[in-house]
Amino acid sequence: MLIHGPHEDAPGSDLIQEGSLVVVYERFDSMKAVKVTPKGQYSNRWGNFAMKEWIGVPYGSRVHARAPDSGWAYLLAPTPELWTAVLRHRTQILYVADISMVVAMLELRPGCTVLESGTGSGSLTTSLARAVAPTGHVYTFEFHEQRAQLAREDFAANGLSDVITVQHRNIEESGFPSDLHGKADGLFLDLPGPWKAVESAAACLRPDGVFCSFSPCIEQVHRTCGSLARSGFHCLRTMEVLLRSYEVTSSGLKAVEESVLGDDLPSGEPADVGGDPDSKRAKREDGAAPEEAHTAASAAPTLPSQAQVLARPVASGRGHTGYLTFARLAVTVPGPQPQAVLVVPAPAEGGAEQDTA
Amino acid sequence: MAAPEAPGVGPPAQDESIIREGSRIILDVNGDRHVFVVVKGRNKVKLGQAFCSIQPLIGCPYGSTFGVAPDGKTLQQIPPAVAADWLEEAALEVTKNNSQLIDAGDANQQLTSERIADLRSQGVHGSAIVEALAAHSATFDAKTEFSQAKYRKKKAKKYVITAVARRATAAAIAEAYFLRQPARIGHLRLDALALLLSLAGLSAHARPLVLDACGGLVLGAAAERLAGFGTVTGVYMGGAPPSREALAQFDAGRVQSGVRHASLASLLRRRPFNACIVAAPGLDPGAALRALLPLLAPSTPFAVYSPWMQPLAEAMHALRAEHAAVGLALQESWWREQQVLPSRTHPKMQMNHGGGFVLSGTTVAPPTRSAGATLA
Incomplete structure (x- = not known):
């Protein structure tokens, strides 16, 4: 099971069983989802693993490859976040920053009904299911028939069939099925032409229900916002969310006094940077600081530098995934309209010119 | 549609879609000011220059738009502001x-x-x-x-004042606080809060352990995700729990009754937790994790928030050295809004640069315990 459920109250549910889905963790960038079978074999570059030895061990355990290999791996309980990292990409998928924002801004909670199109590889769908389970439901629509079928199989294998219904349907052409009209608390579109589905979205959402569209291009956002404004939505917001990852290392930085003293050292050797083997290795690669000099430097009256933890941004990362556009289905006033009908210009700041007024 | 049994489909409970006497709501004023309102008795709310009685809110659906009537002092439901x-x-x-x-x-x-x-x-x-x-x-x-x-x-x-009556959800409360009094919630921005809830795996039937010194916002948001399917354990270090003012802003009684406060000492013999969030900017995150990790089952996802990077970097370094967790990641959240208007689309001129940092990972069993069992 990919999400928490009452089954976890049963004794032994924290142990891996025959048929369990586990995420084999080798490294942060090397993980794989595996179904445990008594005769199963798992092989990677570290060795061969017999799955029968995994049965009965707690999730989170380290398991070892069979002799003569000495490799090991961790067996993790699957989560939607891990699933996003290991799933087979049939399409471009949504990642945790966008997914988190979508679930939070759609204000999903258990019991909600949420609509999605397209299903794609099911990355977001799985997180939507976790948010609305056990009493809510995700209706997800995919226009590519084979992808719909594969997603359905994935959800079934991950124990999510009770929460997710997948249907092969072109939402841009046909809209959402009419039996979902007025039923949705939240709705998510990741389509090439989301504006084509806005009217149908308005029909499906309950009053004050939240709409979200994910689009890589600003032109898509533009057309969608126009449709939203003309289809009874208000509180439009468009945003980008990204995560910047940091690389954490430990190293010693030279104190200023030390550098100054270093100038007086015989043959101009730089002072030892201390504890961290990585920085020493780096120096040798630079062709400096042979072992003898090391001793000489230690004998010099330098200030000891202590290893400290350093963090810097990982150099390459995503600069853009897509724009998230949110809107709420407006609640109309019952009965006779009040006299003052307001038309408030939409928030406009900045602009293409400098306003001197 | 294919699904014969659609458990989630059905009208919401009557009391969930209508503002009632005693409801706690948020008025979103002109899209840029958020006011906490307790819809009760003779309470008043200030809109622009006017002090208005909250009575006209009662009986209106959530999401209704209000303005000030021509008399300058009466709240009045009006058609939604159309762009x-x-x-x-x-x-x-x-x-x-x-x-x-x-x-x-x-x-x-x-x-x-x-x-x-x-x-x-x-x-x-x-x-x-x-x-x-x-x-x-x-x-x-x-x-x-x-x-x-x-x-x-x-x-x-x-x-012109237009105010939309919003349900007091975690998202609405987080944004309202962040705009007005960010220090009260430890400068925890909505995107970072959303990330914590995802990365720690908060959902119905989870058994979460939450260390919250962000006004109780994280506790409330966690309880909202559980919706009564289980309890959120709010652990505190020291004598008494810290401020819970943001938790008190949540409307649903189910949210507040879904939180149990406990001192660290009282949790030592409990069944292990399987989800964990630490959002206590004033505590050393490394020390907090050392105290909490023994309470977590192996393979528990955890997420730690701090407005500062360095304490999290040091905590990450220590966790890595102790082999206490895998999948460690230190990330900063970045969030920018766009103005989207005909011929005037561009990023907003003002943005908040303090998204905060999140350290996340998954606990693992100490190597010795499982190695013996599997190497037979």
Whole structure:
């Protein structure tokens, strides 16, 4: 099971069983989802693993490859976040920053009904299911028939069939099925032409229900916002969310006094940077600081530098995934309209010119 | 549709869609100010210059839009504010420039403040005042079309109030606090909060352990995700739990009753937890994790928030050295909003640069325990 459920109250549910889905963790960038079978074999570059030895061990355990290999791996309980990292990409998928924002801004909670199109590889769908389970439901629509079928199989294998219904349907052409009209608390579109589905979205959402569209291009956002404004939505917001990852290392930085003293050292050797083997290795690669000099430097009256933890941004990362556009289905006033009908210009700041007024 | 049994489909419980006496709501005023409102008795809410009774809110559905009636003091449900810019089919074209515009400050406006006050006392609606201001502005006609739209919007902010009644959800409470009193919630921005909830795997039937010194916002948001399917354990270090003021803003009784407060010592013999969030900017995150990790089952996802990077970097370094967790990641959240309007789409001029940092990972069993069992 990919999400928490009452089954976890049963004794032994924290142990891996025959048929369990586990995420084999080798490294942060090397993980794989595996179904445990008594005769199963798992092989990677570290060795061969017999799955029968995994049965009965707690999730989170380290398991070892069979002799003569000495490799090991961790067996993790699957989560939607891990699933996003290991799933087979049939399409471009949504990642945790966008997914988190979508679930939070759609204000999903258990019991909600949420609509999605397209299903794609099911990355977001799985997180939507976790948010609305056990009493809510995700209706997800995919226009590519084979992808719909594969997603359905994935959800079934991950124990999510009770929460997710997948249907092969072109939402841009046909809209959402009419039996979902007025039923949705939240709705998510990741389509090439989301504006084509806005009217149908308005029909499906309950009053004050939240709409979200994910689009890589600003032109898509533009057309969608126009449709939203003309289809009874208000509180439009468009945003980008990204995560910047940091690389954490430990190293010693030279104190200023030390550098100054270093100038007086015989043959101009730089002072030892201390504890961290990585920085020493780096120096040798630079062709400096042979072992003898090391001793000489230690004998010099330098200030000891202590290893400290350093963090810097990982150099390459995503600069853009897509724009998230949110809107709420407006609640109309019952009965006779009040006299003052307001038309408030939409928030406009900045602009293409400098306003001197 | 294919699904014969659709457990989630059905009208919401009557009391969930309507504002009632005793409800806690958030009024989203002109899209940029959020006011916590307790809909009770003779309470009043300040909108612009007016102090209005909250009584007209009762019985209206969540999401309703309110304005101030021409009498200047009564809250009145009005049609939703429609983004007028999108209603004109043709996009605005720039046919003017501002080369002739002279900044003369107040002298450009011939409508005096006395006259405006006079109009208001006669019950003239704010939108009419905005038009009057435009008509009496010496510079309005010379402005570019974009600038005219901006002028109207700026004046409307002052003279036309539209307030949307929002349900007090975690998202609404987080944004309301962050805009007004970010220090009360440890500067925890909505995107970072959303990330914590995802990365720690908060959902129905989870057994979460939450260390919250962000006003109880994280506890409330966690309980919202559980919705009564299980309890959120709010652990505190030291004698008494810290402030829980943000938790008190959640409307659903189920949210508040879904949280149990416990001292660290009282949890030592409990069944292990399987989800964990630490959001206590004032505590050393490494020390907090050392105290909490023994309470977590192996393979538990955890997420730690801090407005500062360095303490998290050090905690990450220590966890890595102790082999206590895998999948460690230190990330900073970045969030930028866009203005999307016909011919005027661009990133917003103002953005908040303090998204905060999140350290996340998954606990693992100590190597010795499982190795013996599997190497038979």
